[in-house]
Each structure stands twice: as C-alpha cells, then as structure tokens.
Amino acid sequence: MYDQSKLSELIRFARADAGFTVIDVYPGDGDWTRVFSDIVGPQGRVYSFVPAEVAHFKDDPVGRMRTLAKEPGRENVEAVSADLVAMPEVTQPADVIWLHLFYHDLHTALIQAGGATAADFNQAVYERLKPGGSYVIVDHAAAVGAGTSEAQSLHRIEPASVREEVEAAGFILDAESTMLANKDDPHSSKVFDPSIKGKTDHFAFRFLRP
Template identity: 90%
Template sequence: MYDQSKLSELIRFARVDAGSTVIDVYPGDGDWTRLFSDIVRPDGRVFSFVPAEVAHFKNDPVGRMRTLAMEPGRANVEAVSADLLAMPEVTQTADVLWLHLFYHDLHTALIQARGATAAAFNRAVYERLKPGGSYVIVDHAAAVGAGTSDAQSLHRIEPASVREEVEAAGFVLDAQSTVLANKDDSHSIKVFDPSIKGATDRFAYRFLKI
C-alpha cells in the first residue's frame, strides 16, 4: 500500500464515499477491499471480485477474500468469483469500479486464455456502472509508443493505449492523477525487479459512464 497522503489522494480521486457501491477487481491481499469497506460504511457495499482466471493461484485468492468478508465489521463486503467477463452477473450496479495494477493483465495470455479481452471487459464494466459512475484504473506505465507490447513481458502498459481502449467502450476521461508518477523509472524494467519494485511510474485515470 501507499503512504497516507497518497492513499487519501487516490480515495478522493476515485470518489468513493459513504454509501457507495464499489467493485474491487482482482483484490490481491484485500487491502483496498478493507479500505473501501471502512469508507462506504454499513450503508455501502464492496464486491471483492476475484476473476476465475486467477482463482487457481496457490495463495487461494477466493478463500482469502471469503475469510476477509467474515472479519468483524465487514458485513458490507461480499467475496465473489466468476470468469472476468461474467463480472456483471455476480455483482450489483456500482458507483465505482476499481482496477489497481491489473488492466495490463487484460493483454496477457493468462487472462485471455478463457476468452477475455480488454474490449469485452471494458464493455462489461460499462454495463455494470451506474450513469455517472467512475471506472478508476491505476497501472504501471510503459514507455511512450510501447502500446500494449510490454504487458506480458514487463507487466506495463502505455497510458495512451488504456485511454483509447476504455473510451472505445463509451467512457469519457474525467480526470487523471500523477500522484504515483516516478520520473526516474526507465520503463524498461519488469515491475517485479528489485531495483524498481514498489516504485514504478504509475498513472491513474478516472473515466465516467455518461
């Protein structure tokens, strides 16, 4: 997770408030799910959505989110899992869909093996959000001109490619944030490399369903 100032900025940027319904896609350790659960309060709802494409991982992501949902004070959390494109079938209409360091995976063999594509997923997100809802994407930046070519090898994606793909689904770019930018990142190193891990140049986009 990030320091408190960056967390606060990202929450403000995502426009998650008390009473919001949030879908946290590929929640990892559940840090964002817990944070959103605290913010939306009992009147809100958080769907911790584990794509079936990654449900087989050894760390048991589905089981971990089900355990999280049973923690005291987490009655507003529901752990769900399905194929990525079936996300609308296991969630409810949402105010915010949060995608943290995952969008690039839409261009990897692991995710595409079950038929998912970025274009189809973006359409599914559009279907699931309320009018005026926010689609928030935070990801590792690739070099200008790289497009989606580094998604598999470096786990990076060019911000311009993300914008083009998401806007093609009908969304409008509402805001972008540089709170996670790192001008010293060469964009040529895999994001898990110890020399850059946790400090990659990251972009944040907020798109709206009009």
C-alpha cells in the same frame, strides 16, 4: 500500500463515498477492499471480485477474500468470483469500479486464455457501472510508444493505450493524476525487478459512464 498522503489522495481520486457500491477487481491481499469497506460504511457494499481466470492460484484468492469478508465490521463485503466478462452476473450496479495494477493483465496470455479481451471486459464494466459512476484504473506505465506490447513481459502498459481502449467502450475521461508518477523510472525493467519494485511510474485515470 502507499504512504498516508498518497493513499488519501487516491481515495479522493476514486470518489467513493458512504453508501456507495464499489467493485474491487482482482483484490490481491484485500487492502483496497478494506479501505472501501471503511468508506462506504454499513449502508454501502463492496464486492471483492476475483476473476475466475486467477481463482486457481495457490494462494487461494477466493478463499482469502471470503475470510476477509468474515472479519469484524466487514459485513458490507462480499467475495465473488466469475469469468471476467461475467462480472455483471455476480455483482450489483456499482458507483465505483476499481482496478489497481491489474488492467495490463487484460493483455496477458493468462487472462486471455479463456477468450476474454480488454474490449470485452470494458463493455462488462460499462454494463455494470451506474450512469455517472467512476471507472478508476491505476497501473504501471510503459514507455511512450510501447502500447500493450510489454503487458506480458514487463507487466506495464502505455497510458495512452488504456485511454484509447476505455474510451472506445463509451467512457469519458473525467480526470487523470500524476500523484504516483516517477520520472526516474526508465520503463525498461519488469515491475518486480528489485531495482524498481515499489517505485515504478504509475498513472491513474478516472473515467465516467455517461
């Protein structure tokens, strides 16, 4: 996670609030699921959505989220799993759909093996998001001109490509933030490289469904 000031700023950027329904897509360790669980409170709902495309991982991501949902005070969390494009079938209409360091994976062989594309997923998000709801994407930035070509190799994606793809699905860019930017990132290393891990240049977009 981030230091407290950046974490607080990201939470404000996501515009989640008490009583909201939030879908946390590919929740990893569940840190953001817990954050949103605290924010939406007992009247809200958080879906910890594990794409079926990654459910077979050895760390048992679905099982881990089901365990998280049993933690005291997490009655508002539900762990669900389905094919990426079937997300609307296992969740309710959402106020916020959150993708943290995952959007680039939509352009990798692992995710696309089952036939899902970024365009398909963005349409699924549009279907599931309430009118006026927020689609928030935070990811590792690739160099200008890289497009989606480094999603597989470096786990990076060019912000302009993300914006183009999401707007093509009918969303409107509501805000972008440089709170996680790092001008010293050369954008040439894999995000797991020790020289840059935890310090990559990030971008953040908030799109609205009209």
